[in-house]
Amino acid sequence: MNLDAHIPSGPMAQKWDKHRFDLKLVNPANKRKYEVIVVGSGLAGASAAASLAELGYNVHCFCYQDSPRRAHSIAAQGGINAAKNYQNDGDSVYRLFYDTVKGGDYRSREANVYRLAQVSANIIDQCAAQGVPFAREYGGLLANRSFGGAQVSRTFYARGQTGQQLLLGAYSALSRQIGLGKVTMHTRSEMLDVVLVDGHAKGIVVRDMVTGEISRHSAHAVVLATGGYGNVFYLSTNAMGCNVTATHRAHKRGAAFANPCYTQIHPTCIPVSGDHQSKLTLMSESLRNDGRVWVPKSQEVANQIRKGELKASDVADVDRDYFLERKYPSFGNLVPRDVASRNAKEACDDGRGVVPSGLGVYLDFADSINRMGEGAVRERYGNLFDMYEKITGSNAYQNPMTIYPAVHYTMGGLWVDYNLMSNVPGLYVIGEANFSDHGANRLGASALMQGLADGYFVLPYTIGQYLAEVGPDDRPSADSSEFAGVEEEVRGRIDRMLSIKGRRTPTSFHRELGQIMWEKCGMARDAAGLEEAIQKIPALREEFWSNLNVPGENGSLNQSLELAGRVADFLEFGELMCRDALQRAESCGGHFRTEHQTEEGEARRDDENFSFVGAWEYKGEGNAPELHKEDLQYEEVKMTQRSYK
Amino acid sequence: MGKQLNLKLKVWRQDNADDPGRFEEYDANGIDTDMSFLEMLDVVNEGLIEEGKEPIAFDSDCREGICGTCSMVINGAPHGGQQGTTACQLHMRHFNDGMTITIEPWRATAFPVHRDLVVDRTSFDRIQQAGGFISVRTGSVPDANATPVPKEDADLAMDAAQCIGCGACVAACKNASAMLFVAAKVSHLSLMPQGQPERDRRALAMVQQMDDEGFGNCTVTGSCEAACPKEISLDFIARLNRDYGCALVKKGEV
Amino acid sequence: MNLIKGIFNTSLGRKYLMAITGAGLFGFIIAHLLGNLLVFAGPAALNEYAKKLHDLGPLLWVARLGLLGMAGLHIWSAIKLTTENREARKVPYEGAVEPVDQHRRDDFVAKFAARTMIFSGLIIAAFAFYHLAHYTWKVPQINGISGEFKGDFETYYVHETDDGNQTAFVSPLPDGEGAEGENASDVYRMVVNGFKVPWVVGFYVVAIGLLCVHLSHGLSAMFQSLGLKNKNYGKWIDCGAPLVAVLIFLGYISIPVAVLAGFVK
Numbered sequence A: 001m002n003l004d005a006h007i008p009s010g011p012m013a014q015k016w017d018k019h020r021f022d023l024k025l026v027n028p029a030n031k032r033k034y035e036v037i038v039v040g041s042g043l044a045g046a047s048a049a050a051s052l053a054e055l056g057y058n059v060h061c062f063c064y065q066d067s068p069r070r071a072h073s074i075a076a077q078g079g080i081n082a083a084k085n086y087q088n089d090g091d092s093v094y095r096l097f098y099d100t101v102k103g104g105d106y107r108s109r110e111a112n113v114y115r116l117a118q119v120s121a122n123i124i125d126q127c128a129a130q131g132v133p134f135a136r137e138y139g140g141l142l143a144n145r146s147f148g149g150a151q152v153s154r155t156f157y158a159r160g161q162t163g164q165q166l167l168l169g170a171y172s173a174l175s176r177q178i179g180l181g182k183v184t185m186h187t188r189s190e191m192l193d194v195v196l197v198d199g200h201a202k203g204i205v206v207r208d209m210v211t212g213e214i215s216r217h218s219a220h221a222v223v224l225a226t227g228g229y230g231n232v233f234y235l236s237t238n239a240m241g242c243n244v245t246a247t248h249r250a251h252k253r254g255a256a257f258a259n260p261c262y263t264q265i266h267p268t269c270i271p272v273s274g275d276h277q278s279k280l281t282l283m284s285e286s287l288r289n290d291g292r293v294w295v296p297k298s299q300e301v302a303n304q305i306r307k308g309e310l311k312a313s314d315v316a317d318v319d320r321d322y323f324l325e326r327k328y329p330s331f332g333n334l335v336p337r338d339v340a341s342r343n344a345k346e347a348c349d350d351g352r353g354v355v356p357s358g359l360g361v362y363l364d365f366a367d368s369i370n371r372m373g374e375g376a377v378r379e380r381y382g383n384l385f386d387m388y389e390k391i392t393g394s395n396a397y398q399n400p401m402t403i404y405p406a407v408h409y410t411m412g413g414l415w416v417d418y419n420l421m422s423n424v425p426g427l428y429v430i431g432e433a434n435f436s437d438h439g440a441n442r443l444g445a446s447a448l449m450q451g452l453a454d455g456y457f458v459l460p461y462t463i464g465q466y467l468a469e470v471g472p473d474d475r476p477s478a479d480s481s482e483f484a485g486v487e488e489e490v491r492g493r494i495d496r497m498l499s500i501k502g503r504r505t506p507t508s509f510h511r512e513l514g515q516i517m518w519e520k521c522g523m524a525r526d527a528a529g530l531e532e533a534i535q536k537i538p539a540l541r542e543e544f545w546s547n548l549n550v551p552g553e554n555g556s557l558n559q560s561l562e563l564a565g566r567v568a569d570f571l572e573f574g575e576l577m578c579r580d581a582l583q584r585a586e587s588c589g590g591h592f593r594t595e596h597q598t599e600e601g602e603a604r605r606d607d608e609n610f611s612f613v614g615a616w617e618y619k620g621e622g623n624a625p626e627l628h629k630e631d632l633q634y635e636e637v638k639m640t641q642r643s644y645k
Numbered sequence B: 001m002g003k004q005l006n007l008k009l010k011v012w013r014q015d016n017a018d019d020p021g022r023f024e025e026y027d028a029n030g031i032d033t034d035m036s037f038l039e040m041l042d043v044v045n046e047g048l049i050e051e052g053k054e055p056i057a058f059d060s061d062c063r064e065g066i067c068g069t070c071s072m073v074i075n076g077a078p079h080g081g082q083q084g085t086t087a088c089q090l091h092m093r094h095f096n097d098g099m100t101i102t103i104e105p106w107r108a109t110a111f112p113v114h115r116d117l118v119v120d121r122t123s124f125d126r127i128q129q130a131g132g133f134i135s136v137r138t139g140s141v142p143d144a145n146a147t148p149v150p151k152e153d154a155d156l157a158m159d160a161a162q163c164i165g166c167g168a169c170v171a172a173c174k175n176a177s178a179m180l181f182v183a184a185k186v187s188h189l190s191l192m193p194q195g196q197p198e199r200d201r202r203a204l205a206m207v208q209q210m211d212d213e214g215f216g217n218c219t220v221t222g223s224c225e226a227a228c229p230k231e232i233s234l235d236f237i238a239r240l241n242r243d244y245g246c247a248l249v250k251k252g253e254v
Numbered sequence C: 001m002n003l004i005k006g007i008f009n010t011s012l013g014r015k016y017l018m019a020i021t022g023a024g025l026f027g028f029i030i031a032h033l034l035g036n037l038l039v040f041a042g043p044a045a046l047n048e049y050a051k052k053l054h055d056l057g058p059l060l061w062v063a064r065l066g067l068l069g070m071a072g073l074h075i076w077s078a079i080k081l082t083t084e085n086r087e088a089r090k091v092p093y094e095g096a097v098e099p100v101d102q103h104r105r106d107d108f109v110a111k112f113a114a115r116t117m118i119f120s121g122l123i124i125a126a127f128a129f130y131h132l133a134h135y136t137w138k139v140p141q142i143n144g145i146s147g148e149f150k151g152d153f154e155t156y157y158v159h160e161t162d163d164g165n166q167t168a169f170v171s172p173l174p175d176g177e178g179a180e181g182e183n184a185s186d187v188y189r190m191v192v193n194g195f196k197v198p199w200v201v202g203f204y205v206v207a208i209g210l211l212c213v214h215l216s217h218g219l220s221a222m223f224q225s226l227g228l229k230n231k232n233y234g235k236w237i238d239c240g241a242p243l244v245a246v247l248i249f250l251g252y253i254s255i256p257v258a259v260l261a262g263f264v265k
């Protein structure tokens, strides 16, 4: 397998400029002879589709929602980073680059990250020009906040709805191109497979989710912008429809899947309230600025709280364990996401959780309310407190909030080179769906940045190289045998799922898989647990294919069928994740192997042996996938061990 | 764990756009008050599948009140009628044991039913495509701080821009008018300096498309504002009317 | 003309039309009320006022045509709007409106006045027709008066008294004093006699009541349609509209009621 990242030569700061000059250009008059498929209409997909159409390409854009505006990017709250240095506080491209590499625990590719930092500033310009109503200062200039423990204020935001506003900006650009006829939008359309012709990605097979019609679409190149796979855990902060289908199908057709085990867990989510839970809700991390995290010191007290015999306010201060403040005196409640998450888990595993399920810790604002008054707290966090009350029915001004970590983001994804092309020629992968920029851990407010960087400012250049190389005639007919063959397989799978008529619902399989993944491949992993999962998942998969119950038929809107298809892919993909987690016998970023920790219980990297990207090659049904390694070279940044003591 | 409720559901079932549709009744027993409304439906659906019946089709995605996918009229009120709340964020603790809950899709000619509670809202997208944008090419833009925007304007624009495009305003309006949605969209961009060059064109084009889609007319009844989960203000409708009036006088037509 | 097309062919254009014609009609309602209230100042005042209006000649016709045009446009756009709105939702909701926030129920349900605009409007139009027949065309068959003159208002004229002032005069005209059509009508007598019939008064009260229901919504809606409303002073408009409507109601019905009660003879 060829994992050449095609990183341009030359000094880091000049690589991108030089590369853009070296890239082949498509003759402007020829651009309209090219068709490009973009799957996904999130920040990455919408920005790419719009920008490609502006350049003159004919774009076909697909999403499973009823409108491109509903992609899950809409849910991002906190903000977007950019090295604008508007605050004059010492930010620079280099600092953002450095922070991102360090934040990623030295498992990302330097050149990609540097480029990301470089184009970050253009993103803000672009979005402001689209009319995104970013927060402003009284002078009318853009406001910033500091985010996720960064030392500089480089995060731009639009209230608590930054993702929404950025996506609506990209969506408006996309809408304009749809109106102009340059983009054909296919909504409620689920991509079920990629079609390769002579080893090049030349099209996709899609199911119309309203009529059940299966259709083939051919193009000169295919771009996947299908988001993350957090829903492999069943419960996550991802939307119900988020899936791995597109990327996993591409993987099965030959694209390497890189670092699948890197997942990010967010510490401040609302705890699970019961078996009925369908998804988890994130609450902004900013809450940790003024809230104090604690559990009772004794299991007994915790037990009484769980039973409802005691209230939080009944627990005297001396009987409380403010575990983050205790263990990390200098960072306290503001330690990074993974550290905060892991410590909450430990406290709960120790039997000191404070919600009925046992999986929840307090986030207490009593001190802040005493210090600055309820009004000030309300001003800062009012909407979050309201949301909390809506969901839990509890007033967080009177009782402490309860929180628990939840899966939030997946750093892993399809392997791509510097041009964002996977190892399958003609198959580009952008946004959360690729693996490229965040290493083993993503910094807050950097996913939005990456999605838009890829879509607005990287892909539109780099795809030109491939298109120029293959020429305008290289678009096979959708009637070709390759397309027919893939469609046949897709239909076969659907028919098979519909014909089992067993006893279990797709959701029940999804929930069971999620439990395995969360327990064995979640916040803390170990070899024994992972091996167990690698045993259990195939068994569950087998049951799925023999005992699944999907009512109805293909020829109409059938949500059970949609879900079953996604769960089927998660059942294959979950195993790959566990294999990757097992293979990576070190702790880094979001990947914490309990066998590999320092005395203080911190993640211990093994740079000697694991400073590589783990890219998996699919080897066919029933065969173990093969691991390939892309070595990571650090020219600019020196590796250090993180410490938040 | 919350309390348990036993409920009766009266749900609109319709196999496809051509089917006339009908109401069907289901029992929803042992519903935890901590469930969200959609989780309650999930539970009912799991039961239906186990009985070999087809589950109730309904739209949802983010389930945190931001994507605007969920859409159902619960006891005559779009999204159920809790202030500033989408159906996915509505929780069962607001319902009483033994209640009968009527669940219907958005009803509007411009939102044809796909199936059960799932409707086709692409008319909203077409309104956007008609003019809900600022024409800037990627890359061809000035520095973000080159155009200061008064904070008050940016804040007001943000109030409008929060619209999640759910369509509850249309569902609530006795005339199935899309004015609140279109007003929010037009106002957001017309409040930003970047939106000025296309201001007149945009208002004319989006209203024209709104008409073509078959939405009703606004007769200022205000239900839309009550049903809007993002509490978009009726003031924006006045603003749209104002913008439209100016555009009409200046340009007359798109 | 683009502007004309824009006004007639788009929903918002027609809303403008409706609001502007509504405002014009409202202006007439106010002016007419003030004029009519002269009835309390005695026959001379009202009749002189009526004569002045009639003496405007061609101008009066311009005003009348304007009024007719406004009413026509208002009614046309109202009917178009209402049919479109019916088309926009063909399948009604089944569930009774019971939002979980029960106190918000009234916000979800359109107010009575708003729901019935087309009906109140059409009844006003019907009333206006009757009213024209009553006092402008003076059709004797509809005014319900029996006895002496069969209520033939055509014969109610004023004639000059010795000192040169016009006053109300008993009808019919004494022989040889003036000719039909030359003297001004005795509007005062016409009104007083017209409102002596209880069911006629009843009809007026109902119609004027509906007019006020129409205006209680229409007046505030008009500001919104013209884009002249916002939350700062919107509440004043919302309170003011019904208030003005009630005042107009009281003003108008004071006349027939006063006649019926015998205050005005």
Ligand SMILES: Cc1cc2nc3c(=O)[nH]c(=O)nc-3n(C[C@H](O)[C@H](O)[C@H](O)COP(=O)(O)OP(=O)(O)OC[C@H]3O[C@@H](n4cnc5c(N)ncnc54)[C@H](O)[C@@H]3O)c2cc1C
Residues within 6 Å of the ligand: A039, A040, A041, A042, A043, A044, A045, A062, A063, A064, A065, A068, A070, A071, A072, A073, A074, A075, A076, A077, A078, A079, A080, A162, A163, A189, A190, A191, A192, A225, A226, A227, A228, A237, A238, A239, A242, A243, A245, A246, A282, A408, A409, A430, A431, A432, A433, A444, A445, A446, A447, A448, A449, A451
């Ligand atoms: C609750 C939450 C809060 C967050 N907050 C922040 C934040 O503050 N700052 C930050 O930087 N990042 C944040 N993130 C992360 C960030 O939002 C995402 O990583 C990013 O938006 C992903 O964008 P995307 O375009 O790659 O994918 P998405 O926006 O997920 O879009 C995926 C697209 O692919 C389509 N698709 C998927 N599968 C298929 C298929 N099989 N067929 C057809 N179409 C398909 C979907 O329809 C959709 O259009 C947050 C994430 C979550 C969940």
Ligand code: HEM
Residues within 6 Å of the ligand: B218, B219, B220, C015, C018, C019, C020, C021, C022, C023, C025, C026, C029, C074, C075, C078, C079, C082, C114, C117, C118, C120, C121, C122, C124, C125, C214, C215, C217, C218, C219, C221, C222, C223, C225, C226
């Ligand atoms: C003296 C007579 C009338 C006056 C003063 C009057 C006044 C008004 C006003 C001010 C409005 C508000 C316009 C707006 O919403 O922008 C209005 C609306 C309306 N009028 Fe009239 N009107 C009169 C007669 C009629 C008649 C005869 C009809 C009959 C068809 C009618 C039907 C309507 C309708 C349907 C509306 C729309 C209501 C709405 O916006 O909900 N009106 N009227």
Ligand code: HEM
Residues within 6 Å of the ligand: C029, C032, C036, C050, C064, C124, C128, C131, C132, C135, C136, C187, C191, C204, C208, C211, C252, C253, C255, C256
């Ligand atoms: C108690 C209430 C009313 C009284 C006493 C009254 C009286 C009159 C009289 C006397 C005339 C005839 C004037 C003339 O020909 O010299 C008249 C005309 C008219 N009235 Fe009224 N009116 C009343 C209410 C209304 C209302 C509520 C309306 C509105 C719908 C209305 C609309 C008209 C119109 C349109 C004319 C015709 C004007 C013209 O000839 O140009 N009136 N009214």
Ligand code: SF4
Residues within 6 Å of the ligand: B162, B163, B164, B165, B166, B167, B168, B169, B170, B180, B181, B184, B224, B227, B228, B229, B230, B231, B232
């Ligand atoms: S205005 Fe409100 S109700 Fe209407 S689409 Fe937007 S968010 Fe939904």
Ligand code: F3S
Residues within 6 Å of the ligand: B172, B173, B174, B175, B176, B177, B178, B179, B180, B217, B218, B219, B220, B221, B222, B223, B224, B225, B234, B237
């Ligand atoms: S409810 Fe309908 S009538 Fe207008 S004010 Fe809202 S659109």
Ligand code: FES
Residues within 6 Å of the ligand: B059, B060, B061, B062, B063, B064, B065, B066, B067, B068, B069, B070, B086, B087, B088, B089
């Ligand atoms: S599901 Fe996204 S708003 Fe309800």
